[in-house]
Amino acid sequence: MDASSAARAWRDHLQRLQSLRGAQALLAWDQQTGMPPAGAAARAGQQALLGELAHSWAIDPEARKLLDVLEASDEATHQRMALVARREVDRAVKVPSALVRRLSEAHSAAFGAWATAKQDDDFSAFAPHLRTVVDLALEELGHIDPDRHPYDVALEAYDPGTTIATLRPLFGRLKDGLVELLDAIADQEPIAHVPLPADVKAQRALNVEISEALGYDFGAGRLDVAPHPFTIDIARQDVRITTMFDPDDMLVALGGTIHEVGHALYEQGLPTGALEHTGLDRAASMGLHESQSRFWENAIGRSEAFCAWMAPKARAHLGPDAPDARTLFQQSNRVDRSLIRVFADEVTYNLHIIVRFELELALLEGTLAVEDLPEAWNSAYADVLQVDVPDDRRGCLQDVHWSHGSFGYFPSYTLGNLYAASFTKAIEAAHPTLWDDVADGRFAPVLHWLRHHVHQQGRTQDAPDLVRAVCGDRDPVADLLDHLWGRHGAMYGARR
Amino acid sequence: MDASSAARAWRDHLQRLQSLRGAQALLAWDQQTGMPPAGAAARAGQQALLGELAHSWAIDPEARKLLDVLEASDEATHQRMALVARREVDRAVKVPSALVRRLSEAHSAAFGAWATAKQDDDFSAFAPHLRTVVDLALEELGHIDPDRHPYDVALEAYDPGTTIATLRPLFGRLKDGLVELLDAIADQEPIAHVPLPADVKAQRALNVEISEALGYDFGAGRLDVAPHPFTIDIARQDVRITTMFDPDDMLVALGGTIHEVGHALYEQGLPTGALEHTGLDRAASMGLHESQSRFWENAIGRSEAFCAWMAPKARAHLGPDAPDARTLFQQSNRVDRSLIRVFADEVTYNLHIIVRFELELALLEGTLAVEDLPEAWNSAYADVLQVDVPDDRRGCLQDVHWSHGSFGYFPSYTLGNLYAASFTKAIEAAHPTLWDDVADGRFAPVLHWLRHHVHQQGRTQDAPDLVRAVCGDRDPVADLLDHLWGRHGAMYGARR
Numbered sequence: 003m004d005a006s007s008a009a010r011a012w013r014d015h016l017q018r019l020q021s022l023r024g025a026q027a028l029l030a031w032d033q034q035t036g037m038p039p040a041g042a043a044a045r046a047g048q049q050a051l052l053g054e055l056a057h058s059w060a061i062d063p064e065a066r067k068l069l070d071v072l073e074a075s076d077e078a079t080h081q082r083m084a085l086v087a088r089r090e091v092d093r094a095v096k097v098p099s100a101l102v103r104r105l106s107e108a109h110s111a112a113f114g115a116w117a118t119a120k121q122d123d124d125f126s127a128f129a130p131h132l133r134t135v136v137d138l139a140l141e142e143l144g145h146i147d148p149d150r151h152p153y154d155v156a157l158e159a160y161d162p163g164t165t166i167a168t169l170r171p172l173f174g175r176l177k178d179g180l181v182e183l184l185d186a187i188a189d190q191e192p193i194a195h196v197p198l199p200a201d202v203k204a205q206r207a208l209n210v211e212i213s214e215a216l217g218y219d220f221g222a223g224r225l226d227v228a229p230h231p232f233t234i235d236i237a238r239q240d241v242r243i244t245t246m247f248d249p250d251d252m253l254v255a256l257g258g259t260i261h262e263v264g265h266a267l268y269e270q271g272l273p274t275g276a277l278e279h280t281g282l283d284r285a286a287s288m289g290l291h292e293s294q295s296r297f298w299e300n301a302i303g304r305s306e307a308f309c310a311w312m313a314p315k316a317r318a319h320l321g322p323d324a325p326d327a328r329t330l331f332q333q334s335n336r337v338d339r340s341l342i343r344v345f346a347d348e349v350t351y352n353l354h355i356i357v358r359f360e361l362e363l364a365l366l367e368g369t370l371a372v373e374d375l376p377e378a379w380n381s382a383y384a385d386v387l388q389v390d391v392p393d394d395r396r397g398c399l400q401d402v403h404w405s406h407g408s409f410g411y412f413p414s415y416t417l418g419n420l421y422a423a424s425f426t427k428a429i430e431a432a433h434p435t436l437w438d439d440v441a442d443g444r445f446a447p448v449l450h451w452l453r454h455h456v457h458q459q460g461r462t463q464d465a466p467d468l469v470r471a472v473c474g475d476r477d478p479v480a481d482l483l484d485h486l487w488g489r490h491g492a493m494y495g496a497r498r
Numbered sequence: 499m500d501a502s503s504a505a506r507a508w509r510d511h512l513q514r515l516q517s518l519r520g521a522q523a524l525l526a527w528d529q530q531t532g533m534p535p536a537g538a539a540a541r542a543g544q545q546a547l548l549g550e551l552a553h554s555w556a557i558d559p560e561a562r563k564l565l566d567v568l569e570a571s572d573e574a575t576h577q578r579m580a581l582v583a584r585r586e587v588d589r590a591v592k593v594p595s596a597l598v599r600r601l602s603e604a605h606s607a608a609f610g611a612w613a614t615a616k617q618d619d620d621f622s623a624f625a626p627h628l629r630t631v632v633d634l635a636l637e638e639l640g641h642i643d644p645d646r647h648p649y650d651v652a653l654e655a656y657d658p659g660t661t662i663a664t665l666r667p668l669f670g671r672l673k674d675g676l677v678e679l680l681d682a683i684a685d686q687e688p689i690a691h692v693p694l695p696a697d698v699k700a701q702r703a704l705n706v707e708i709s710e711a712l713g714y715d716f717g718a719g720r721l722d723v724a725p726h727p728f729t730i731d732i733a734r735q736d737v738r739i740t741t742m743f744d745p746d747d748m749l750v751a752l753g754g755t756i757h758e759v760g761h762a763l764y765e766q767g768l769p770t771g772a773l774e775h776t777g778l779d780r781a782a783s784m785g786l787h788e789s790q791s792r793f794w795e796n797a798i799g800r801s802e803a804f805c806a807w808m809a810p811k812a813r814a815h816l817g818p819d820a821p822d823a824r825t826l827f828q829q830s831n832r833v834d835r836s837l838i839r840v841f842a843d844e845v846t847y848n849l850h851i852i853v854r855f856e857l858e859l860a861l862l863e864g865t866l867a868v869e870d871l872p873e874a875w876n877s878a879y880a881d882v883l884q885v886d887v888p889d890d891r892r893g894c895l896q897d898v899h900w901s902h903g904s905f906g907y908f909p910s911y912t913l914g915n916l917y918a919a920s921f922t923k924a925i926e927a928a929h930p931t932l933w934d935d936v937a938d939g940r941f942a943p944v945l946h947w948l949r950h951h952v953h954q955q956g957r958t959q960d961a962p963d964l965v966r967a968v969c970g971d972r973d974p975v976a977d978l979l980d981h982l983w984g985r986h987g988a989m990y991g992a993r994r
Contacts, residue, residue, distance in 0.1 A: 021547040024540060025521050028528055037736065040718035044520060044733030051517040055551075222536035237540030240533065 005075035008068040012083065013279040015065045019056060020237075020279065026052045027236045035226040035244060057102075061094050079280065079462075086281045086461055089162060096145045105142060108134050109406050116405035123395040125376050128405075133372045135407045136365050143366075153366050156410030160288040161417060163464030166363065169413055172420065172479055173356050177386065179483040180353055184339070184388075186496035187349070193336040193494070196329060200252040200320045208252075208319040209245060209259040212312065216298060217449040218243070218263045219270055231258045233265035233295075238278075241269040252320070253334060257299055264298030265291060267449060271457030287465040288411065292418025293425065294456065300348050300419070301426045301485070302448070304334040307441035337490055339389050341396040348419075349490050350387060352482075355416040357382045358401070362409050421465070423482035424473040425456070501571035504564045508579065509775040511561045515552065516733075516775065522548045523732045531722040531740060553598075557590045575776065575958075582777050582957055585658060592641050601638060604630050605902050612901035619891040621872050624901075629868045631903045632861050639862075649862050652906030656784040657913060659960030662859065665909055668916065668975055669852050673882065675979040676849055680835070682992035683845070689832040689990070692825060696748040696816045704748075704815040705741060705755040708808065712794060713945040714739070714759045715766055727754045729761035729791075734774075737765040748816070749830060753795055760794030761787060763945060767953030783961040784907065788914025789921060790952070796844050796915070797922045797981070798944065800830040803937035833986055835885050837892045844915075845986050846883060848978075851912040853878040854897070858905045917961070919978035920969040921952070 003011075029049050037045060059065070069091070072084040097105075112131035119128035143152035154165045210225060228244035235241045243262035248254040268285060277283045285291045302308055306327070313327035325333065337347050343354040361378055364370035370378055379398035380391040391397040403411055429451050430436050439447055455472045463471065469478075487498055499507075525545050533541060555561070565587070568580040593601075608627035615624035639648035650661045706721060724740035731737045739758035744750040764781060773779045781787045798804055802823070809823035821829065833843050839850040857874055860866035866874055875894035876887040887893040899907055925947050926932050935943055951968045959967065965974075983994055 017543075018547060021540070021544045024544045025525060025548060028524055028544075029521060032524055032528070036720060037732075038716065038718050038720055038738075040715070041733050041736030044517070044735060047513075048517045048520045048524075048733070051514060052521060219536070220534065222534050224532060224534055236533075237537050237544075239540060240537030242534075 003071055005071055005080050008071035009080055012068045016281055017279040019059050022056050024237050027234050031234050031242055034228045083280050093146050097142055105138050108138050112405040120395050120399040123393045125394040129372050139407045139409055153363050160411055160414050163466045175479045177356050183486055187337050187494045190494040190496050193332050196333055198252045198325050199250045202247040202249050204319045205247050205252055205255050209255055213263045215443055216263050216445050218266055231262055233262045235269045241266045260303040261295040261299040264295035268294040268457055271453045273458050273460040277460055282461045284461045286461050286468055288414035289417030290465040292414050293421035296418045297422040297425055301422055306331050307437040310441050311443045335490055335493055339387050349486050352416045353386050355412050357386055358412040420478035420482055421469050423485050424476045424478045427481050428473045499567055501567055501576050504567035505576055508564045512777055513775040515555050518552050520733050523730050527730050530724045579776050589642050593638055601634050604634050608901040616891050616895040619889045621890040625868050635903045635905055649859050656907055656910050659962045671975045673852050679982055683833050683990045686990040686992050689828050692829055694748045694821050695746045698743040698745050700815045701743050701748055701751050705751055709759045711939055712759050712941050714762055727758055729758045731765045737762045756799040757791045757795040760791035764790040764953055767949045769954050769956040773956055778957045780957045782957050782964055784910035785913030786961040788910050789917035792914045793918040793921055797918055802827050803933040806937050807939045831986055831989055835883050845982050848912045849882050851908050853882055854908040916974035916978055917965050919981050920972045920974045923977050924969045
């Protein structure tokens with residue numbers, strides 16, 4: 003078979019798989035937005051069935067033979083198609099199905115145990131499950147590549163091209179810079195928390211208007227409520243976002259919605275045409291995906307310019323008690339050494355991640371025993387964030403990730419922040435009127451830049467290469483610290 | 499393989515198929531309730547993929563071998579499982595896949611042509627498509643069974659056990675009786691149409707309260723808005739209903755919701771336990787399904803007792819302008835010789851169906867040419883309903899069914915009304931306090947009776963046998979005419 007026939011056949015294969023995954027996505031979306039409670043058991047069966055089908059199609063030996071042909075092709079696109087496909091298919095093929103089943107059972111049990119342990123603040127009830135999850139993760143990663151560091155193998159599933167060796171220096175310098183900024187802010191007058199309650203229906207209308215203004219296409223998506231907000235693509239032209247409204251704090255939904263809009267704009271902007279169904283028409287990595295959500299949520303959505311544009315809209319929807327631009331800006335950016343990652347401000351957020359990165363690395367390397375995790379966690383928080391962790395519920399039990407065995411996922415969040423900082427600098431350089439445009443609600447130039455430089459690139463390059471190609475030799479740590487000093491440092495009157 | 503192993507394997511097979519069909523159902527539900535418009539193309543691909551899978555699983559030769567074992571079993575349940583399965587599987591196997599594709603393409607083209615022809619009131623644009631659809635239907639039915647009348651073969655897909663020979667006398671006597679009643683009503687003072695506008699949100703709350711009162715379990719279902727309301731089972735514990743609110747007429751949603759609740763109560767009440775996944779845990783037929791929707795919509799929902807119970811609820815939700823019990827009863831039951839089936843009252847409705855039955859039978863028998871359909875339609879309406887059909891849009895182009903080639907489906911509606919009339923008489927006999935209970939909002943005894951005598955029977959018998967077993971040798975035509983004279987005749991002061 004010649005290379006272009008193989009490419010056509012491979013694209014047919016991926017299109018078929020994509021249709022099946024769209025059906026899986028709809029099952030998941032529905033489950034988290036509107037499924038009646040009693041439907042849960044049957045839904046699990048439906049998801050298991052479609053999951054098994056997708057797995058068996060993905061590792062289909064006939065389809066995999068096409069990859070040999072593509073790999074040997076002269077065309078760079080064919081080679082890239084094969085490389086990108088092999089990363090996932092080889093992982094799936096190398097892990098014995100008995101281990102897949104054990105992993106699935108262990109994660110399921112660990113998730114249940116984690117939820118209960120968190121509720122009861124009882125780490126000891128979770129510890130044996132976590133130990134099993136760590137052991138099975140090492141077994142799985144060893145099957146995939148026994149010659150590389152297991153954490154590097156884990157990272158590759160989320161952010162190909164990123165390794166411990168690239169993360170360590172980035173995270174090290176970032177930690178030092180953040181601690182310095184945090185100390186400088188702590189020396190200044192604190193900014194008090196001001197509650198911003200608002201009617202949920204009015205909040206919804208405001209969030210819809212903002213999402214549309216940013217460029218989210220409601221003709222190819224929809225906004226629903228979910229307890230743990232997410233973005234999901236049922237199809238390229240059907241990318242749905244979710245949010246959660248808090249009647250006591252309008253900033254919860256606002257930040258959450260803009261975050262998901264960022265993810266959705268990426269999905270709605272991925273390449274079509276020649277790259278469609280090649281496997282290169284997907285997001286480059288989790289870190290790059292997160293860069294899009296965080297760019298819109300933080301760089302744009304928490305900027306003074308955005309708050310100035312939004313304040314009259316908030317007033318129109320929420321009435322005369324709506325916060326003014328200054329309040330919106332301050333409350334969106336006040337810095338607090340807090341315990342919980344998901345509620346953290348932009349300055350401290352990455353410290354939460356860096357702590358987790360070091361701990362999960364130590365867990366996989368065996369230098370930290372599971373039973374010592376709470377002590378290590380609390381000591382890292384005392385050291386890095388300078389907070390006392392009062393209980394494990396608000397400590398090492400707060401996140402779900404480890405119960406799923408998702409080691410290597412946490413760094414994507416900070417990678418996203420780093421990439422977003424460099425993108426912001428690059429956009430500022432390309433569009434000197436950026437902040438005036440934002441203050442006037444003209445988001446199209448920004449979106450156009452991202453569409454061209456990021457979204458339309460799909461998975462044609464790994465994220466680090468893509469960022470380098472777009473931003474040149476920028477230092478993302480310097481970019482992020484510069485952004486934070488310029489926004490949060492300045493707001494508090496802190497000097498470098 | 500012994501019979502009980504075969505039964506187990508067959509149930510596993512059906513469970514798997516059921517999970518897949520649940521995913522298909524969710525794709526369909528979402529498409530009709532909330533899918534963003536741009537998602538349509540990908541959705542068609544997802545549905546086609548899952549549809550092909552379901553078809554190939556359904557006709558899987560390995561699974562079909564199990565049916566030979568079940569057929570030869572001593573156990574009546576096994577034999578019934580094989581019989582029920584074969585009816586569908588054999589149909590699917592006998593129709594060549596090339597013809598399946600031609601049918602699908604023809605229906606798709608005919609549906610588009612029908613929608614345009616209806617809009618433009620141009621039957622000639624639809625006629626060639628309908629001719630193809632009729633020809634292909636005959637070809638398909640001939641493959642399934644060349645020795646039986648094609649219309650009997652068509653009927654079997656919807657109502658096994660029902661044939662032209664059973665329908666003709668039923669429909670003949672019913673037509674005569676309805677025409678007599680209609681004439682008697684026409685001699686009386688007409689009841690004027692009173693518009694009953696109501697706020698849509700308030701209507702929604704009222705419809706939810708009524709659905710719950712009737713026994714619909716919102717923990718295992720949900721109510722959404724759809725342009726063409728339907729009930730769909732995603733799973734046994736996830737049966738969803740839809741309705742359509744008309745701000746100018748609260749009776750549109752009310753009748754529609756109660757109708758769908760009737761369908762859903764049947765689905766929510768189908769057998770579990772020993773019969774689950776045997777294929778006998780499904781509705782017995784379309785006609786029996788329709789009997790459940792129409793029993794609740796008409797026998798209960800349009801009764802004086804129900805209107806008396808509902809009037810205060812309507813007032814609570816809709817405010818002081820809400821109609822009183824008498825207005826609700828009269829407006830729900832006023833009789834009108836009208837053109838459109840879906841808006842027809844309970845008396846004239848079945849005449850619309852009988853006209854269609856005779857016409858589609860003539861189309862399949864070749865005694866009516868497609869090009870003569872408008873004239874035949876108009877002449878039947880003038881004769882039976884005594885109305886002049888002003889255009890084909892409100893005549894033979896009004897219904898979608900024939901564009902899908904769904905010949906043999908229309909009778910289910912009237913079968914449903916006939917079965918419902920006999921069920922009503924049987925319930926009245928078993929529960930002498932029926933109408934007092936309804937007036938007090940106690941619907942549980944009625945639902946309990948239906949659960950026991952109808953729902954829990956599933957497909958263990960064909961519908962005519964089930965009705966006979968439950969109602970004895972009642973004459974359903976007499977029961978339906980008696981009901982209509984007692985309600986509509988009496989309301990108009992007409993005497994038999």
